[in-house]
Amino acid sequence: MSIYWSKITTELDPYVPGEQPQDKKYIKLNTNENPYPPSPKTLQAMKDAANADLRLYPTPTCDKLRECIARFHGLTKEQVFVGNGSDEVLAMSFMTFFDPGRPILFPDITYSFYPVYAGLFHIYYKLLSLNDDFSIPVEQFLTDNGGVIFPNPNAPTGRYLPLAAIEEIVQKNAKQVVIVDEAYIDFGGQSAAALINKYPNLLVIQTFSKSRSLAGMRIGFALGNKELIEGLERVKNSFNSYTLDRVALAGAIAAFQDKDYFAGSCKRVIATREKTAAALTKLGFTVIPSAANFLFISHSVISAAKLYQLLRDNGILVRYFNKPRIDNFLRVSIGSEEEMDLFIQKTAKIVG
Amino acid sequence: MSIYWSKITTELDPYVPGEQPQDKKYIKLNTNENPYPPSPKTLQAMKDAANADLRLYPTPTCDKLRECIARFHGLTKEQVFVGNGSDEVLAMSFMTFFDPGRPILFPDITYSFYPVYAGLFHIYYKLLSLNDDFSIPVEQFLTDNGGVIFPNPNAPTGRYLPLAAIEEIVQKNAKQVVIVDEAYIDFGGQSAAALINKYPNLLVIQTFSKSRSLAGMRIGFALGNKELIEGLERVKNSFNSYTLDRVALAGAIAAFQDKDYFAGSCKRVIATREKTAAALTKLGFTVIPSAANFLFISHSVISAAKLYQLLRDNGILVRYFNKPRIDNFLRVSIGSEEEMDLFIQKTAKIVG
Numbered sequence: 001m002s003i004y005w006s007k008i009t010t011e012l013d014p015y016v017p018g019e020q021p022q023d024k025k026y027i028k029l030n031t032n033e034n035p036y037p038p039s040p041k042t043l044q045a046m047k048d049a050a051n052a053d054l055r056l057y058p059t060p061t062c063d064k065l066r067e068c069i070a071r072f073h074g075l076t077k078e079q080v081f082v083g084n085g086s087d088e089v090l091a092m093s094f095m096t097f098f099d100p101g102r103p104i105l106f107p108d109i110t111y112s113f114y115p116v117y118a119g120l121f122h123i124y125y126k127l128l129s130l131n132d133d134f135s136i137p138v139e140q141f142l143t144d145n146g147g148v149i150f151p152n153p154n155a156p157t158g159r160y161l162p163l164a165a166i167e168e169i170v171q172k173n174a175k176q177v178v179i180v181d182e183a184y185i186d187f188g189g190q191s192a193a194a195l196i197n198k199y200p201n202l203l204v205i206q207t208f209s210k211s212r213s214l215a216g217m218r219i220g221f222a223l224g225n226k227e228l229i230e231g232l233e234r235v236k237n238s239f240n241s242y243t244l245d246r247v248a249l250a251g252a253i254a255a256f257q258d259k260d261y262f263a264g265s266c267k268r269v270i271a272t273r274e275k276t277a278a279a280l281t282k283l284g285f286t287v288i289p290s291a292a293n294f295l296f297i298s299h300s301v302i303s304a305a306k307l308y309q310l311l312r313d314n315g316i317l318v319r320y321f322n323k324p325r326i327d328n329f330l331r332v333s334i335g336s337e338e339e340m341d342l343f344i345q346k347t348a349k350i351v352g
Numbered sequence: 353m354s355i356y357w358s359k360i361t362t363e364l365d366p367y368v369p370g371e372q373p374q375d376k377k378y379i380k381l382n383t384n385e386n387p388y389p390p391s392p393k394t395l396q397a398m399k400d401a402a403n404a405d406l407r408l409y410p411t412p413t414c415d416k417l418r419e420c421i422a423r424f425h426g427l428t429k430e431q432v433f434v435g436n437g438s439d440e441v442l443a444m445s446f447m448t449f450f451d452p453g454r455p456i457l458f459p460d461i462t463y464s465f466y467p468v469y470a471g472l473f474h475i476y477y478k479l480l481s482l483n484d485d486f487s488i489p490v491e492q493f494l495t496d497n498g499g500v501i502f503p504n505p506n507a508p509t510g511r512y513l514p515l516a517a518i519e520e521i522v523q524k525n526a527k528q529v530v531i532v533d534e535a536y537i538d539f540g541g542q543s544a545a546a547l548i549n550k551y552p553n554l555l556v557i558q559t560f561s562k563s564r565s566l567a568g569m570r571i572g573f574a575l576g577n578k579e580l581i582e583g584l585e586r587v588k589n590s591f592n593s594y595t596l597d598r599v600a601l602a603g604a605i606a607a608f609q610d611k612d613y614f615a616g617s618c619k620r621v622i623a624t625r626e627k628t629a630a631a632l633t634k635l636g637f638t639v640i641p642s643a644a645n646f647l648f649i650s651h652s653v654i655s656a657a658k659l660y661q662l663l664r665d666n667g668i669l670v671r672y673f674n675k676p677r678i679d680n681f682l683r684v685s686i687g688s689e690e691e692m693d694l695f696i697q698k699t700a701k702i703v704g
Binding site: 002003004005006007008009012013014015016017018020028031033034035036037038043046047050051052053054055056057058059060084085087088091095096097098099116117119120175176177200201209213214215216217218227228230231233234235237238239240241242243244245246247248251 | 354355356357358359360361364365366367368369370372380383385386387388389390395398399402403404405406407408409410411412436437439440443447448449450451468469471472527528529552553561565566567568569570579580582583585586587589590591592593594595596597598599600603
């Protein structure tokens with residue numbers, strides 16, 4: 001506390017990122033990073049961009065990157081907004097589309113940054129209880145509201161909502177914006193980007209941090225009708241005109257162009273996820289069906305809190321959320337095959 | 353306009369960055385970029401950072417960079433906040449230290465982003481008229497207010513306020529935060545960072561975009577007492593936990609360590625500025641005394657609007673602000689010696 005803080009600052013309950021411990025080398029299965037590096041072409045493009053031109057500002061409109069993303073999704077540049085990680089894109093979306101007043105809706109178990117944004121921008125919200133199997137209760141999203149946001153697949157559960165259900169939510173909330181946060185969509189889901197030309201109130205947000213192995217470069221984007229994108233641009237240009245640096249832009253363009261590498265790395269992660277899920281089931285775990293690059297698991301005998309600590313002692317970091325309904329679950333990111341074999345071995349010893 | 357925009361979005365009057373035209377090659381003297389490239393060590397550090405580790409998130413606390421900046425300024429890491437360009441640091445400072453309610457104070461002629469931030473965060477403000485010579489009227493900053501912000505040297509005038517005057521403003525506004533925006537301080541001024549251990553209400557903001565030739569990488573920072581920095585961290589962690597990417601962090605650290613290159617490049621810019629100012633004075637221009645990497649100039653015969661256009665036709669871009677009191681001035685960034693020789697030649701022909 002400080003007498004110099006604004007009222008909002010005093011009231012904030014900030015987001016806590018997954019730990020990045022420096023004390024020793026861990027197998028990091030706690031922040032949903034991709035086990036495989038960015039594509040060689042992506043790294044080369046970034047090395048090439050580290051040149052004398054860095055004395056110059058980037059292009060604030062990021063046209064080339066936006067064209068590249070648009071082409072990939074069958075949209076136009078005017079339907080694409082880019083930002084400094086999908087967290088920034090989400091923050092700006094809260095400012096652009098949600099008003100203090102009528103509450104927005106999101107699930108009770110979801111990305112823990114949503115209530116934080118709501119706090120920062122004084123947006124009221126109503127939590128909707130996920131069903132007992134952690135699936136999204138579609139009918140609850142059809143009540144009166146000031147906006148809707150949810151991840152698909154959901155985090156930290158990994159559960160996927162089929163496109164038809166998304167379409168129902170978007171269609172029946174025609175007067176407000178529905179944000180589908182697709183950070184993990186490339187690991188097995190179908191993107192709602194396919195619905196954008198049909199619904200002017202749909203905003204789809206994606207990131208380069210997971211499926212494109214660029215968590216270290218902070219690049220995210222939003223897809224939506226051009227009025228929604230224009231709104232985001234207005235907010236961005238009232239906050240920071242140049243959010244993406246030249247090296248990030250070069251890397252992002254190369255990553256989007258290298259489609260084969262992207263497809264291959266997603267495929268490997270999915271295969272490892274399925275193998276890990278099967279092994280965990282055999283060990284007596286409840287494994288929530290996942291379309292993401294992580295698994296949400298619970299064991300009937302050993303508590304999640306205890307297992308978290310024992311894995312940590314064994315050099316393996318996973319994510320534990322000490323929150324109602326999920327305090328007996330762990331979120332385990334999908335690492336390389338070798339890492340997951342070791343994770344299964346250690347876990348088997350602990351629960352065996 | 354869109355029915356999907358929030359009330360704030362509808363009311364915004366966004367910042368307009370200096371143009372980055374793609375139609376032909378210009379001599380760019382319009383966005384205060386450094387004519388010299390980042391240091392070779394800085395570029396090498398960034399190339400080296402473009403590696404497989406980019407699959408991992410950066411360290412959200414940016415400790416190494418903060419330590420590096422702290423050492424340079426004789427402060428501790430807890431007195432340093434870093435962000436995605438000083439524009440982002442400024443935006444977060446508005447959120448952290450200013451409340452809707454009592455108006456904040458800034459000059460009528462200043463960085464045109466301040467009223468934009470105020471609009472985005474619903475902060476009232478009162479404009480204080482600069483003196484006729486564009487110097488800051490210190491006594492006006494000693495009235496009741498909810499916070500103070502001004503650049504030193506001021507933009508777009510380039511005028512510098514000596515440290516004793518800054519200290520008076522900080523001292524007599526002890527109950528609220530005084531932000532000194534030092535984007536251009538390395539080109540001839542003395543940083544107010546020297547006052548930080550004396551005044552808990554002083555926040556100094558600097559950038560890597562000008563004196564360290566890294567406009568393309570988006571790195572800025574704030575210096576202040578640790579309570580102020582803690583407030584900024586709270587807001588950052590409620591907006592975007594990872595604002596600086598791994599390549600930017602590596603480049604920033606190298607740039608701060610390469611002190612000789614930094615000093616040399618500042619010295620060259622200052623020498624070129626003085627030479628250019630002398631030549632412009634000879635051509636009949638009023639040249640406001642500048643401690644920045646730009647000059648603010650006006651001619652008694654040819655209007656600024658006309659000169660702007662004629663220079664543009666000649667392949668030279670400068671900045672023209674169509675605003676009260678300064679609509680007969682041009683802001684000219686200091687380029688390389690060759691660029692400025694050419695600028696003087698072309699200008700001499702136009703006004704001669």
